[in-house]
Amino acid sequence: MHNLKRYKDELKRLISDGLKLDDALQYQHGNKASKNAFHKKHGNKAEAILGQMPNFILEYQMWYSEAKVLVRQLFPDRLDDFIAHYEKPKARKQLTAESYRISDCLIGLTVTGPGYPKELIVGEDAAIPHFFQQLAIVIAVEKRFESSLFDIKELVQADLFDSELDAAKLLVKHSFLRAGGAIAGVVMEKHLLQVCENHGIKLRKKKPVIADFNDSLKDENVIDTPQWRFNQHLGDIRNLCVHNKDVEPKDEQVTDLIDGVMKLTKTLY
Numbered sequence: 001m002h003n004l005k006r007y008k009d010e011l012k013r014l015i016s017d018g019l020k021l022d023d024a025l026q027y028q029h030g031n032k033a034s035k036n037a038f039h040k041k042h043g044n045k046a047e048a049i050l051g052q053m054p055n056f057i058l059e060y061q062m063w064y065s066e067a068k069v070l071v072r073q074l075f076p077d078r079l080d081d082f083i084a085h086y087e088k089p090k091a092r093k094q095l096t097a098e099s100y101r102i103s104d105c106l107i108g109l110t111v112t113g114p115g116y117p118k119e120l121i122v123g124e125d126a127a128i129p130h131f132f133q134q135l136a137i138v139i140a141v142e143k144r145f146e147s148s149l150f151d152i153k154e155l156v157q158a159d160l161f162d163s164e165l166d167a168a169k170l171l172v173k174h175s176f177l178r179a180g181g182a183i184a185g186v187v188m189e190k191h192l193l194q195v196c197e198n199h200g201i202k203l204r205k206k207k208p209v210i211a212d213f214n215d216s217l218k219d220e221n222v223i224d225t226p227q228w229r230f231n232q233h234l235g236d237i238r239n240l241c242v243h244n245k246d247v248e249p250k251d252e253q254v255t256d257l258i259d260g261v262m263k264l265t266k267t268l269y
Helices: 002-029 033-052 056-074 076-084 102-106 124-146 153-175 177-198 211-219 225-242 251-267
Strands: 120-124
Touching: 002 033, 002 056, 002 124, 002 153, 033 225, 056 076, 056 102, 056 251, 076 124, 102 124, 153 177, 153 251, 177 211, 177 225, 177 251, 211 225
Parallel strands: none
Antiparallel strands: none
């Protein structure tokens, strides 16, 4: 259960850092109205806050990377939205206030009109509402975390899986390849079972194995063909470790299995 306190602490820190970055974005990259709003918001404390204000360009990427991990783990339904506020739209043909994203602000992209002095049409301040939405998603994660509707089981299970995979890595380090592969296989099987349950998939077999879970997820369009093949590959390595006594698994095969299962538990829900 130690994961619960860690998640709470990380969320509080990310929200606190996010609020500071919000001020920094508005003051360092906003227009005159944004700067006036900053001073009005903080009043007499504005100068002190300016003295301790982070550099948005330098510190945003770290915040984004950490926040994205937590959103993926605790609020996967909002992950695509969270990322979309950072990445430029794939179909973007021109830079407008509507298509501007935080990544554009980080490299200082702006649009100006013809003539002199050039009129600023789209400035870095267009990133402000996008960061505000990202911060709102992180705050929503904290509220969801505290809600009685949040399923604590998934957090505890994720913590357990991490511990089991760490144990598998230790076994491989000491050349117990089959044992390490077997543990990773058990984690994979449990996780795929949970994913099937999350999507309401009923399995026909009384004692399904990795291949059954994998096929069912593909049949129900939860995973695509490349993911299905990736899972199948991991399952083959697991079977080599557990069932095939004629061929010894190689160190790199078992390492690939453990790393693959770790990725699976973090990205497939």
